[in-house]
Amino acid sequence: MGLLNRLDDPYEGGGIVLGKVEELLNWGRSKSDWYLHFGLACCAIEFMAMNASHFDFMRFGTIPRTSPRQADFIMITGTVTFKMADRIKVLYEQMAEPKYVISVGSCSNSGGPYWEHGYHVLKGVDRIIPVDVYIPGCPPRPEAFEEGMMKLQEKINQQAIFNKRKRLGIE
Protein backbone atom coordinates (compact mmCIF):
# COMPACT_ATOMS: atom_id res chain seq x y z
CA MET A 1 0.00 0.00 0.00
CA GLY A 2 2.40 2.60 -1.13
CA LEU A 3 5.01 4.38 0.87
CA LEU A 4 6.57 1.89 3.27
CA ASN A 5 6.71 -0.89 0.68
CA ARG A 6 9.41 1.07 -1.08
CA LEU A 7 11.73 0.30 1.86
CA ASP A 8 11.86 -3.26 0.53
CA ASP A 9 13.69 -1.91 -2.46
CA PRO A 10 16.78 -0.50 -0.72
CA TYR A 11 18.31 2.62 -2.08
CA GLU A 12 21.99 3.02 -1.29
CA GLY A 13 22.11 0.76 1.71
CA GLY A 14 18.44 0.90 2.61
CA GLY A 15 16.31 2.91 5.00
CA ILE A 16 15.68 5.61 2.43
CA VAL A 17 12.45 6.30 0.67
CA LEU A 18 12.30 8.58 -2.31
CA GLY A 19 9.04 10.33 -2.93
CA LYS A 20 7.09 13.53 -2.68
CA VAL A 21 6.25 15.26 0.59
CA GLU A 22 2.68 15.28 -0.59
CA GLU A 23 2.66 11.49 -0.69
CA LEU A 24 3.98 11.34 2.85
CA LEU A 25 1.36 13.76 4.11
CA ASN A 26 -1.47 11.96 2.34
CA TRP A 27 -0.20 8.63 3.62
CA GLY A 28 -0.35 9.93 7.16
CA ARG A 29 -3.73 11.55 6.69
CA SER A 30 -5.37 8.53 5.14
CA LYS A 31 -4.20 6.19 7.91
CA SER A 32 -5.42 8.28 10.85
CA ASP A 33 -8.90 9.47 10.02
CA TRP A 34 -11.01 10.42 12.98
CA TYR A 35 -14.69 10.27 12.45
CA LEU A 36 -17.69 11.96 13.96
CA HIS A 37 -19.56 9.39 16.01
CA PHE A 38 -23.12 9.93 14.92
CA GLY A 39 -25.74 7.22 14.50
CA LEU A 40 -29.02 8.03 12.82
CA ALA A 41 -30.97 4.82 12.25
CA CYS A 42 -30.69 1.12 11.39
CA CYS A 43 -27.28 1.44 9.72
CA ALA A 44 -25.87 2.69 13.02
CA ILE A 45 -26.50 -0.75 14.55
CA GLU A 46 -24.44 -2.36 11.78
CA PHE A 47 -21.86 0.31 12.41
CA MET A 48 -21.79 -0.69 16.09
CA ALA A 49 -21.17 -4.28 15.00
CA MET A 50 -18.47 -2.93 12.70
CA ASN A 51 -16.78 -1.24 15.67
CA ALA A 52 -16.92 -4.39 17.79
CA SER A 53 -14.91 -7.57 18.02
CA HIS A 54 -15.44 -9.31 14.69
CA PHE A 55 -14.69 -6.48 12.31
CA ASP A 56 -12.63 -4.00 14.32
CA PHE A 57 -13.05 -0.74 12.46
CA MET A 58 -10.20 0.88 14.41
CA ARG A 59 -7.61 -1.04 12.41
CA PHE A 60 -8.09 1.62 9.74
CA GLY A 61 -6.70 4.11 12.23
CA THR A 62 -10.11 5.59 12.87
CA ILE A 63 -11.04 6.92 16.28
CA PRO A 64 -14.58 7.98 17.14
CA ARG A 65 -14.86 11.61 18.18
CA THR A 66 -17.98 13.11 19.66
CA SER A 67 -17.26 16.64 18.55
CA PRO A 68 -17.36 17.65 14.89
CA ARG A 69 -14.44 20.00 15.46
CA GLN A 70 -12.06 17.08 15.97
CA ALA A 71 -13.34 14.95 13.14
CA ASP A 72 -11.90 14.34 9.68
CA PHE A 73 -14.93 12.66 8.23
CA ILE A 74 -18.55 12.11 9.05
CA MET A 75 -20.57 8.98 8.40
CA ILE A 76 -24.22 9.60 7.67
CA THR A 77 -25.59 6.27 8.89
CA GLY A 78 -29.29 6.25 8.31
CA THR A 79 -32.38 8.07 7.21
CA VAL A 80 -32.05 11.83 7.02
CA THR A 81 -35.37 13.47 7.76
CA PHE A 82 -36.19 17.10 7.06
CA LYS A 83 -36.00 17.87 10.76
CA MET A 84 -32.56 16.30 10.97
CA ALA A 85 -31.24 17.83 7.73
CA ASP A 86 -30.58 21.26 9.28
CA ARG A 87 -28.61 19.70 12.11
CA ILE A 88 -26.50 17.60 9.77
CA LYS A 89 -25.66 20.66 7.75
CA VAL A 90 -24.61 22.50 10.91
CA LEU A 91 -22.49 19.55 12.02
CA TYR A 92 -20.81 19.41 8.64
CA GLU A 93 -20.09 23.13 8.70
CA GLN A 94 -18.53 22.83 12.15
CA MET A 95 -15.95 20.32 10.94
CA ALA A 96 -12.50 21.62 10.09
CA GLU A 97 -11.08 21.30 6.57
CA PRO A 98 -10.10 18.94 5.01
CA LYS A 99 -13.31 17.05 5.63
CA TYR A 100 -15.01 14.09 4.00
CA VAL A 101 -18.46 12.56 4.02
CA ILE A 102 -19.39 8.89 3.74
CA SER A 103 -23.03 8.26 3.02
CA VAL A 104 -24.08 4.87 4.37
CA GLY A 105 -27.15 2.99 3.24
CA SER A 106 -29.88 3.53 0.69
CA CYS A 107 -31.71 6.07 2.85
CA SER A 108 -28.92 8.59 2.94
CA ASN A 109 -27.81 7.75 -0.60
CA SER A 110 -31.14 8.39 -2.23
CA GLY A 111 -34.03 8.14 0.22
CA GLY A 112 -34.05 4.38 -0.22
CA PRO A 113 -37.29 2.65 0.71
CA TYR A 114 -38.79 6.01 1.66
CA TRP A 115 -38.10 7.54 -1.71
CA GLU A 116 -41.62 7.33 -3.08
CA HIS A 117 -44.00 7.98 -0.22
CA GLY A 118 -41.84 9.28 2.64
CA TYR A 119 -43.10 12.82 3.05
CA HIS A 120 -40.60 13.57 5.81
CA VAL A 121 -37.46 12.00 4.34
CA LEU A 122 -34.71 13.83 2.49
CA LYS A 123 -34.12 12.14 -0.86
CA GLY A 124 -30.41 11.72 -0.46
CA VAL A 125 -28.04 13.51 1.88
CA ASP A 126 -26.07 14.82 -1.13
CA ARG A 127 -28.78 17.42 -1.53
CA ILE A 128 -27.43 19.29 1.50
CA ILE A 129 -23.77 18.30 1.86
CA PRO A 130 -21.18 17.00 -0.65
CA VAL A 131 -20.64 13.24 -0.41
CA ASP A 132 -17.31 11.53 -1.14
CA VAL A 133 -18.16 7.85 -0.80
CA TYR A 134 -21.52 6.13 -1.12
CA ILE A 135 -21.97 2.74 0.55
CA PRO A 136 -25.00 0.90 -0.84
CA GLY A 137 -27.17 -1.52 1.11
CA CYS A 138 -30.10 -1.47 3.45
CA PRO A 139 -28.29 -1.77 5.79
CA PRO A 140 -24.82 -2.40 4.30
CA ARG A 141 -22.87 -5.37 5.57
CA PRO A 142 -19.77 -4.65 7.66
CA GLU A 143 -17.67 -5.79 4.70
CA ALA A 144 -19.25 -2.97 2.70
CA PHE A 145 -18.23 -0.50 5.40
CA GLU A 146 -14.65 -1.73 5.04
CA GLU A 147 -14.78 -1.33 1.28
CA GLY A 148 -16.14 2.21 1.70
CA MET A 149 -13.39 3.11 4.14
CA MET A 150 -10.75 1.80 1.73
CA LYS A 151 -12.27 3.87 -1.05
CA LEU A 152 -12.03 6.96 1.13
CA GLN A 153 -8.39 6.22 1.88
CA GLU A 154 -7.75 5.83 -1.84
CA LYS A 155 -9.35 9.19 -2.44
CA ILE A 156 -7.29 10.90 0.25
CA ASN A 157 -4.10 9.36 -1.14
CA GLN A 158 -4.69 10.91 -4.52
CA GLN A 159 -5.44 14.37 -3.27
CA ALA A 160 -3.43 17.45 -4.13
CA ILE A 161 -2.18 19.58 -1.24
CA PHE A 162 0.25 22.08 -2.80
CA ASN A 163 -0.55 24.43 -5.66
CA LYS A 164 -4.04 23.10 -5.68
CA ARG A 165 -5.62 25.96 -7.55
CA LYS A 166 -2.92 25.99 -10.21
CA ARG A 167 -3.08 22.27 -10.79
CA LEU A 168 -6.83 22.24 -10.99
CA GLY A 169 -6.53 25.02 -13.56
CA ILE A 170 -8.55 27.54 -11.61
CA GLU A 171 -6.01 30.34 -12.10
Add this chain to the structure above:
Amino acid sequence: MSEKKRLDLEYSQLDSDRMRINVGPQHPSTHGVLRLEVEVDGEIVTEVVPHLGYLHRSFEKHCESMTYQQIIPYIDRMDYISAMNSEWPYVMALEKMLDIKVPEKVEYLRVIVAELNRIANHQIAVATFGLDAGAFTPFLFYFRDREFIIWILEKLSGARLLYNYFRVGGMAADIYNGFREDCLSVIEKVRKTNAEVMDLLIYNRIFIQRTANVGILTPDVAINYACSGPVLRGSGVAYDLRRNEPYSIYDRFDFDIPVGKGEVGVVGDCWNRNMVRMHEMEQSCRIIEQALEQMPMEGDVKANVPRRIKVPKSEVYMRAENPKGEVGFYVVGNGTDKPERLKARGASFVNLSVIPEISKGYMFADLILILGSIDIVLGEVDR
Protein backbone atom coordinates in the same frame (compact mmCIF):
# COMPACT_ATOMS: atom_id res chain seq x y z
CA MET B 1 -45.79 26.93 26.88
CA SER B 2 -46.76 30.19 28.51
CA GLU B 3 -46.28 28.70 31.96
CA LYS B 4 -42.82 27.53 31.10
CA LYS B 5 -41.78 30.95 29.92
CA ARG B 6 -42.94 32.52 33.17
CA LEU B 7 -40.86 30.00 35.10
CA ASP B 8 -37.79 30.96 33.13
CA LEU B 9 -38.37 34.60 33.98
CA GLU B 10 -38.68 33.85 37.67
CA TYR B 11 -35.42 31.96 37.72
CA SER B 12 -33.61 34.80 36.05
CA GLN B 13 -35.02 37.29 38.55
CA LEU B 14 -33.91 35.12 41.45
CA ASP B 15 -30.46 34.95 39.90
CA SER B 16 -30.42 31.23 40.54
CA ASP B 17 -28.20 28.66 38.89
CA ARG B 18 -30.88 26.85 36.92
CA MET B 19 -29.90 26.36 33.36
CA ARG B 20 -31.54 24.77 30.33
CA ILE B 21 -29.27 22.60 28.22
CA ASN B 22 -29.72 20.44 25.18
CA VAL B 23 -28.76 16.79 25.03
CA GLY B 24 -28.84 15.61 21.45
CA PRO B 25 -29.85 15.06 18.72
CA GLN B 26 -26.16 14.46 18.11
CA HIS B 27 -24.95 12.90 21.35
CA PRO B 28 -23.20 9.56 21.84
CA SER B 29 -25.46 8.46 24.69
CA THR B 30 -28.95 9.22 23.43
CA HIS B 31 -29.20 5.88 21.57
CA GLY B 32 -30.13 7.54 18.32
CA VAL B 33 -31.44 10.95 17.50
CA LEU B 34 -33.40 11.76 20.62
CA ARG B 35 -33.19 15.33 21.86
CA LEU B 36 -33.64 15.99 25.55
CA GLU B 37 -34.15 19.49 26.85
CA VAL B 38 -32.85 19.33 30.40
CA GLU B 39 -33.17 21.92 33.13
CA VAL B 40 -30.43 21.56 35.70
CA ASP B 41 -29.82 23.14 39.07
CA GLY B 42 -26.07 22.76 39.28
CA GLU B 43 -25.71 19.02 38.72
CA ILE B 44 -29.26 18.10 39.75
CA VAL B 45 -31.82 17.51 37.01
CA THR B 46 -35.03 19.42 37.71
CA GLU B 47 -36.89 18.92 34.45
CA VAL B 48 -36.58 16.82 31.31
CA VAL B 49 -38.52 17.43 28.11
CA PRO B 50 -37.96 14.87 25.33
CA HIS B 51 -38.29 16.19 21.78
CA LEU B 52 -39.14 13.67 19.11
CA GLY B 53 -39.49 13.50 15.36
CA TYR B 54 -35.88 13.42 14.20
CA LEU B 55 -36.41 9.98 12.70
CA HIS B 56 -40.04 10.27 11.68
CA ARG B 57 -40.18 8.12 8.55
CA SER B 58 -43.93 8.34 7.99
CA PHE B 59 -44.55 4.64 8.58
CA GLU B 60 -48.31 4.76 9.11
CA LYS B 61 -49.11 6.97 6.14
CA HIS B 62 -46.67 4.97 4.05
CA CYS B 63 -48.55 1.74 4.75
CA GLU B 64 -51.71 3.08 3.18
CA SER B 65 -50.05 3.02 -0.26
CA MET B 66 -48.46 -0.42 0.12
CA THR B 67 -49.95 -3.87 -0.31
CA TYR B 68 -50.08 -6.05 2.78
CA GLN B 69 -46.93 -8.03 1.99
CA GLN B 70 -44.98 -4.93 1.05
CA ILE B 71 -45.51 -3.52 4.54
CA ILE B 72 -43.45 -6.23 6.27
CA PRO B 73 -40.01 -4.74 5.37
CA TYR B 74 -41.13 -1.37 6.69
CA ILE B 75 -42.07 -2.97 10.00
CA ASP B 76 -38.48 -4.24 10.19
CA ARG B 77 -37.29 -0.68 10.01
CA MET B 78 -39.44 0.35 12.95
CA ASP B 79 -37.70 -1.54 15.71
CA TYR B 80 -34.57 -2.41 13.82
CA ILE B 81 -32.83 -4.21 16.67
CA SER B 82 -35.58 -6.81 17.07
CA ALA B 83 -37.04 -7.00 13.59
CA MET B 84 -38.26 -10.59 13.85
CA ASN B 85 -40.35 -9.86 16.91
CA SER B 86 -41.99 -6.81 15.36
CA GLU B 87 -43.04 -8.68 12.22
CA TRP B 88 -44.84 -11.28 14.25
CA PRO B 89 -47.86 -9.35 15.60
CA TYR B 90 -48.53 -7.83 12.17
CA VAL B 91 -48.48 -11.22 10.48
CA MET B 92 -50.66 -12.63 13.26
CA ALA B 93 -53.14 -9.78 12.79
CA LEU B 94 -53.52 -10.58 9.10
CA GLU B 95 -53.83 -14.29 9.79
CA LYS B 96 -56.60 -13.53 12.26
CA MET B 97 -58.41 -11.34 9.72
CA LEU B 98 -58.15 -13.91 6.93
CA ASP B 99 -58.71 -16.87 9.25
CA ILE B 100 -55.55 -18.71 8.22
CA LYS B 101 -54.21 -21.61 10.24
CA VAL B 102 -50.44 -21.79 10.01
CA PRO B 103 -48.62 -25.15 10.08
CA GLU B 104 -47.21 -26.45 13.32
CA LYS B 105 -43.64 -26.23 12.11
CA VAL B 106 -44.06 -22.55 11.32
CA GLU B 107 -45.26 -21.78 14.84
CA TYR B 108 -42.16 -23.39 16.33
CA LEU B 109 -39.85 -21.72 13.84
CA ARG B 110 -41.40 -18.36 14.69
CA VAL B 111 -40.88 -18.91 18.38
CA ILE B 112 -37.25 -19.86 17.83
CA VAL B 113 -36.32 -16.92 15.60
CA ALA B 114 -38.20 -14.47 17.82
CA GLU B 115 -36.45 -15.70 20.94
CA LEU B 116 -33.08 -15.65 19.19
CA ASN B 117 -33.75 -12.07 18.25
CA ARG B 118 -34.84 -11.29 21.80
CA ILE B 119 -31.45 -12.49 23.02
CA ALA B 120 -29.69 -10.35 20.41
CA ASN B 121 -31.75 -7.32 21.44
CA HIS B 122 -31.03 -7.75 25.15
CA GLN B 123 -27.35 -8.22 24.36
CA ILE B 124 -27.29 -4.82 22.69
CA ALA B 125 -29.34 -3.32 25.52
CA VAL B 126 -27.04 -4.55 28.27
CA ALA B 127 -23.93 -3.80 26.21
CA THR B 128 -24.89 -0.19 25.53
CA PHE B 129 -26.07 0.25 29.10
CA GLY B 130 -22.64 -0.84 30.25
CA LEU B 131 -21.14 1.52 27.70
CA ASP B 132 -23.14 4.39 29.23
CA ALA B 133 -21.75 3.49 32.63
CA GLY B 134 -18.23 3.40 31.21
CA ALA B 135 -17.71 -0.36 30.76
CA PHE B 136 -16.39 -1.18 27.31
CA THR B 137 -15.54 -4.89 27.71
CA PRO B 138 -19.12 -6.25 27.95
CA PHE B 139 -19.83 -4.41 24.71
CA LEU B 140 -17.11 -6.36 22.94
CA PHE B 141 -18.16 -9.64 24.55
CA TYR B 142 -21.80 -9.25 23.60
CA PHE B 143 -21.15 -8.13 20.06
CA ARG B 144 -18.88 -11.10 19.58
CA ASP B 145 -21.73 -13.43 20.59
CA ARG B 146 -24.46 -11.49 18.83
CA GLU B 147 -22.67 -12.14 15.56
CA PHE B 148 -23.31 -15.90 15.92
CA ILE B 149 -27.03 -15.29 16.38
CA ILE B 150 -27.01 -13.03 13.36
CA TRP B 151 -25.31 -15.71 11.30
CA ILE B 152 -28.16 -18.13 12.07
CA LEU B 153 -30.78 -15.54 11.14
CA GLU B 154 -28.81 -14.67 8.03
CA LYS B 155 -28.68 -18.28 6.93
CA LEU B 156 -32.45 -18.47 7.38
CA SER B 157 -33.54 -15.19 5.85
CA GLY B 158 -30.60 -13.84 3.89
CA ALA B 159 -30.28 -10.57 5.79
CA ARG B 160 -28.20 -9.58 8.77
CA LEU B 161 -30.37 -7.01 10.47
CA LEU B 162 -33.68 -6.38 8.71
CA TYR B 163 -34.91 -9.84 7.89
CA ASN B 164 -38.27 -9.68 6.10
CA TYR B 165 -38.65 -13.34 7.02
CA PHE B 166 -42.24 -13.62 8.21
CA ARG B 167 -44.97 -14.09 5.64
CA VAL B 168 -48.71 -14.19 5.99
CA GLY B 169 -49.38 -17.87 6.66
CA GLY B 170 -45.79 -18.99 6.89
CA MET B 171 -42.15 -18.07 6.54
CA ALA B 172 -40.10 -16.96 3.56
CA ALA B 173 -37.77 -19.96 3.64
CA ASP B 174 -37.37 -23.32 5.29
CA ILE B 175 -34.73 -24.18 7.88
CA TYR B 176 -31.32 -25.34 6.69
CA ASN B 177 -29.35 -28.46 7.58
CA GLY B 178 -27.64 -28.04 10.91
CA PHE B 179 -30.07 -25.40 12.19
CA ARG B 180 -30.63 -27.25 15.44
CA GLU B 181 -26.91 -27.66 16.14
CA ASP B 182 -26.26 -23.99 15.38
CA CYS B 183 -28.98 -22.89 17.80
CA LEU B 184 -27.71 -25.16 20.56
CA SER B 185 -24.14 -23.95 20.18
CA VAL B 186 -25.32 -20.32 20.29
CA ILE B 187 -27.28 -20.99 23.48
CA GLU B 188 -24.13 -22.42 25.03
CA LYS B 189 -22.16 -19.32 24.05
CA VAL B 190 -24.86 -16.98 25.37
CA ARG B 191 -24.92 -18.71 28.74
CA LYS B 192 -21.15 -18.68 29.04
CA THR B 193 -20.88 -14.98 28.26
CA ASN B 194 -23.79 -14.12 30.55
CA ALA B 195 -22.04 -15.80 33.45
CA GLU B 196 -18.91 -13.83 32.63
CA VAL B 197 -20.78 -10.54 32.36
CA MET B 198 -22.52 -11.18 35.69
CA ASP B 199 -19.12 -11.11 37.38
CA LEU B 200 -17.61 -8.48 35.16
CA LEU B 201 -20.40 -5.93 35.03
CA ILE B 202 -23.60 -6.69 36.91
CA TYR B 203 -22.15 -7.44 40.34
CA ASN B 204 -19.27 -5.04 39.86
CA ARG B 205 -19.10 -2.65 42.79
CA ILE B 206 -18.64 0.42 40.64
CA PHE B 207 -21.53 -0.53 38.39
CA ILE B 208 -23.80 -1.15 41.40
CA GLN B 209 -22.92 2.23 42.86
CA ARG B 210 -23.72 3.93 39.57
CA THR B 211 -27.00 2.17 38.85
CA ALA B 212 -28.59 0.95 42.10
CA ASN B 213 -31.15 3.34 43.65
CA VAL B 214 -31.10 5.48 40.51
CA GLY B 215 -34.18 6.26 38.43
CA ILE B 216 -36.69 4.48 40.65
CA LEU B 217 -39.90 3.67 38.82
CA THR B 218 -42.62 2.60 41.22
CA PRO B 219 -45.12 -0.05 40.01
CA ASP B 220 -48.14 2.29 40.08
CA VAL B 221 -46.35 4.95 38.03
CA ALA B 222 -45.23 2.27 35.56
CA ILE B 223 -48.80 1.01 35.17
CA ASN B 224 -50.22 4.54 34.90
CA TYR B 225 -47.80 5.31 32.07
CA ALA B 226 -48.66 1.98 30.37
CA CYS B 227 -45.06 0.84 30.47
CA SER B 228 -44.38 -2.69 29.35
CA GLY B 229 -41.56 -5.13 28.89
CA PRO B 230 -38.49 -5.13 31.11
CA VAL B 231 -39.27 -1.58 32.24
CA LEU B 232 -42.51 -2.75 33.83
CA ARG B 233 -41.11 -6.04 35.07
CA GLY B 234 -38.14 -4.28 36.59
CA SER B 235 -40.65 -2.55 38.86
CA GLY B 236 -41.81 -5.91 40.17
CA VAL B 237 -44.97 -6.37 38.08
CA ALA B 238 -44.99 -9.86 36.60
CA TYR B 239 -46.82 -8.99 33.40
CA ASP B 240 -45.76 -10.68 30.20
CA LEU B 241 -48.06 -11.22 27.25
CA ARG B 242 -46.45 -14.57 26.57
CA ARG B 243 -47.84 -15.72 29.91
CA ASN B 244 -50.84 -13.46 30.57
CA GLU B 245 -52.36 -13.68 27.11
CA PRO B 246 -50.53 -16.54 25.38
CA TYR B 247 -50.41 -16.02 21.64
CA SER B 248 -49.14 -18.59 19.15
CA ILE B 249 -47.87 -21.61 21.10
CA TYR B 250 -46.32 -19.96 24.13
CA ASP B 251 -48.64 -21.89 26.45
CA ARG B 252 -46.71 -25.07 25.63
CA PHE B 253 -43.41 -23.95 27.08
CA ASP B 254 -42.14 -23.92 30.60
CA PHE B 255 -40.45 -20.62 31.42
CA ASP B 256 -40.39 -18.03 34.19
CA ILE B 257 -41.23 -14.35 34.08
CA PRO B 258 -38.25 -12.61 35.67
CA VAL B 259 -39.11 -9.54 37.72
CA GLY B 260 -37.01 -7.05 39.63
CA LYS B 261 -36.58 -8.36 43.15
CA GLY B 262 -34.44 -5.63 44.62
CA GLU B 263 -31.57 -7.86 45.71
CA VAL B 264 -29.36 -4.85 45.02
CA GLY B 265 -30.85 -1.40 45.34
CA VAL B 266 -34.60 -0.84 45.25
CA VAL B 267 -37.22 -2.53 43.06
CA GLY B 268 -37.65 -0.43 39.93
CA ASP B 269 -34.22 1.16 39.74
CA CYS B 270 -31.82 0.99 36.81
CA TRP B 271 -29.95 -2.02 38.15
CA ASN B 272 -33.13 -4.10 38.49
CA ARG B 273 -34.37 -3.16 35.02
CA ASN B 274 -31.08 -4.29 33.62
CA MET B 275 -31.10 -7.47 35.67
CA VAL B 276 -34.50 -8.44 34.21
CA ARG B 277 -32.89 -8.39 30.75
CA MET B 278 -30.08 -10.66 31.93
CA HIS B 279 -32.58 -13.18 33.30
CA GLU B 280 -34.77 -12.95 30.22
CA MET B 281 -31.89 -14.07 28.03
CA GLU B 282 -31.69 -17.24 30.10
CA GLN B 283 -35.45 -17.77 29.81
CA SER B 284 -35.26 -17.32 26.03
CA CYS B 285 -32.54 -19.97 25.93
CA ARG B 286 -34.88 -22.32 27.78
CA ILE B 287 -37.74 -21.65 25.36
CA ILE B 288 -35.49 -22.26 22.35
CA GLU B 289 -34.27 -25.55 23.80
CA GLN B 290 -37.84 -26.77 24.36
CA ALA B 291 -38.98 -25.55 20.96
CA LEU B 292 -36.11 -27.31 19.20
CA GLU B 293 -37.07 -30.53 20.93
CA GLN B 294 -40.76 -30.34 20.06
CA MET B 295 -40.39 -28.88 16.58
CA PRO B 296 -41.38 -31.20 13.71
CA MET B 297 -38.46 -31.17 11.28
CA GLU B 298 -40.51 -32.30 8.28
CA GLY B 299 -43.23 -30.41 6.50
CA ASP B 300 -43.83 -27.22 4.61
CA VAL B 301 -43.34 -23.75 6.06
CA LYS B 302 -46.10 -22.12 4.04
CA ALA B 303 -49.84 -22.36 4.47
CA ASN B 304 -52.06 -22.25 1.43
CA VAL B 305 -52.40 -18.49 0.96
CA PRO B 306 -53.17 -16.67 -2.30
CA ARG B 307 -50.40 -14.49 -3.66
CA ARG B 308 -52.57 -11.41 -3.62
CA ILE B 309 -54.10 -10.89 -0.23
CA LYS B 310 -57.42 -9.08 -0.10
CA VAL B 311 -58.66 -8.32 3.36
CA PRO B 312 -62.41 -7.92 3.93
CA LYS B 313 -63.89 -4.85 5.59
CA SER B 314 -62.84 -5.52 9.15
CA GLU B 315 -60.50 -4.34 11.82
CA VAL B 316 -58.21 -6.18 14.18
CA TYR B 317 -55.69 -5.35 16.89
CA MET B 318 -52.97 -7.86 17.58
CA ARG B 319 -50.24 -7.49 20.14
CA ALA B 320 -47.17 -9.41 21.13
CA GLU B 321 -44.41 -9.25 23.69
CA ASN B 322 -41.35 -7.67 22.14
CA PRO B 323 -37.99 -7.45 23.86
CA LYS B 324 -38.74 -3.80 24.55
CA GLY B 325 -42.36 -4.26 25.57
CA GLU B 326 -45.75 -4.65 24.09
CA VAL B 327 -46.01 -4.00 20.36
CA GLY B 328 -49.37 -3.96 18.67
CA PHE B 329 -50.78 -3.39 15.22
CA TYR B 330 -54.26 -2.11 14.56
CA VAL B 331 -55.17 -2.96 10.97
CA VAL B 332 -58.30 -1.71 9.22
CA GLY B 333 -59.09 -3.47 5.98
CA ASN B 334 -61.33 -2.09 3.26
CA GLY B 335 -61.75 -4.99 0.86
CA THR B 336 -58.73 -4.17 -1.30
CA ASP B 337 -55.11 -5.34 -1.11
CA LYS B 338 -54.05 -2.19 0.74
CA PRO B 339 -54.98 -1.30 4.30
CA GLU B 340 -57.33 1.58 4.99
CA ARG B 341 -55.37 2.45 8.11
CA LEU B 342 -52.56 0.89 10.06
CA LYS B 343 -51.70 2.07 13.55
CA ALA B 344 -48.68 0.80 15.36
CA ARG B 345 -48.18 0.88 19.10
CA GLY B 346 -44.49 1.22 19.80
CA ALA B 347 -43.23 -0.02 23.13
CA SER B 348 -40.26 2.37 23.13
CA PHE B 349 -42.49 5.39 22.63
CA VAL B 350 -44.60 4.56 25.66
CA ASN B 351 -41.63 3.63 27.80
CA LEU B 352 -39.82 6.83 26.87
CA SER B 353 -42.71 8.94 28.16
CA VAL B 354 -41.81 7.93 31.70
CA ILE B 355 -38.40 9.65 31.51
CA PRO B 356 -39.53 13.08 32.81
CA GLU B 357 -41.18 11.35 35.76
CA ILE B 358 -38.25 9.23 36.96
CA SER B 359 -35.25 11.39 36.23
CA LYS B 360 -36.13 14.38 38.42
CA GLY B 361 -33.82 14.93 41.35
CA TYR B 362 -30.95 12.78 40.12
CA MET B 363 -27.54 13.89 38.96
CA PHE B 364 -27.08 14.79 35.32
CA ALA B 365 -24.75 11.83 34.71
CA ASP B 366 -27.49 9.54 36.03
CA LEU B 367 -29.91 10.81 33.41
CA ILE B 368 -27.83 9.09 30.74
CA LEU B 369 -28.00 5.84 32.68
CA ILE B 370 -31.76 6.13 33.20
CA LEU B 371 -32.21 6.64 29.47
CA GLY B 372 -29.95 3.65 28.78
CA SER B 373 -31.84 1.42 31.22
CA ILE B 374 -35.14 2.07 29.44
CA ASP B 375 -33.66 0.75 26.17
CA ILE B 376 -35.37 2.77 23.49
CA VAL B 377 -35.05 2.56 19.74
CA LEU B 378 -35.73 5.81 17.99
CA GLY B 379 -37.08 4.12 14.89
CA GLU B 380 -39.94 2.83 17.00
CA VAL B 381 -40.42 6.05 18.94
CA ASP B 382 -40.76 8.30 15.91
CA ARG B 383 -41.84 5.65 13.41
